[in-house]
Amino acid sequence: MSTTTIIQDVRRTDLRTSVLGNPYWISSAAFDVTDGDAPDEKAVLLFSFPTANQFIFVEQVIVEIITVFTAGTTIDVGLSTLATDSVTTGGVVTDVDQDEFMEAADITATTTGYYHAAAADGNGWLTAKIAAVPTSPYMLTGAATTVPTVTLECYNADTVAAGVCKVHMCINKFAF
Secondary structure, three states: OOEEEEEEEOOOHHHOOOOOOOOEEEEOOOEEHHHOOOOEOOEEEEEEOOOOOEEEEEEEEEEEEEEOOOOOOEEEEEEEEEEEOOOOOOOEEEEEEEEEEEOHHHOOOOOOEEEEOOOOOOOHHHHHHHHOOOOOOOEEEOOOEEEEEEEEEEEOOOOOOOOEEEEEEEEEEEEO
């Protein structure tokens, strides 16, 4: 597994719990490419799950393109791990699968709108969800070290100079 530098941390820790029942939606803060280093082939932290022995079922994943990205930009939403939950911008993630939740083919980064996984073919999360297999990536197991983390990565043959998006996940949590 390779490591990738973190250029932005857009996790919203205020959404990690809910007083309402399960499942519930969590959203990242806005990822704006102009707020940091060029995002080409670097990681953006979206969500992390640092509570040991907590099981998180990922029921839905939606990418919201708010401001269009530079022409030629592709976006993947994947699964990574952090050494601990305190790792943030400037640190590194260990890539597990860079397009585990959303593949670039399912996201039109140059058009505003909401995007979801369109087909299970090649999508690890959707394949596991359809099969109702309670293993990663459909069911994540929280941990204080080697923290499961959802990341976003951009790619472009040139520089990604514009674009803003958020990622939304519907999750269902339980613990023993």
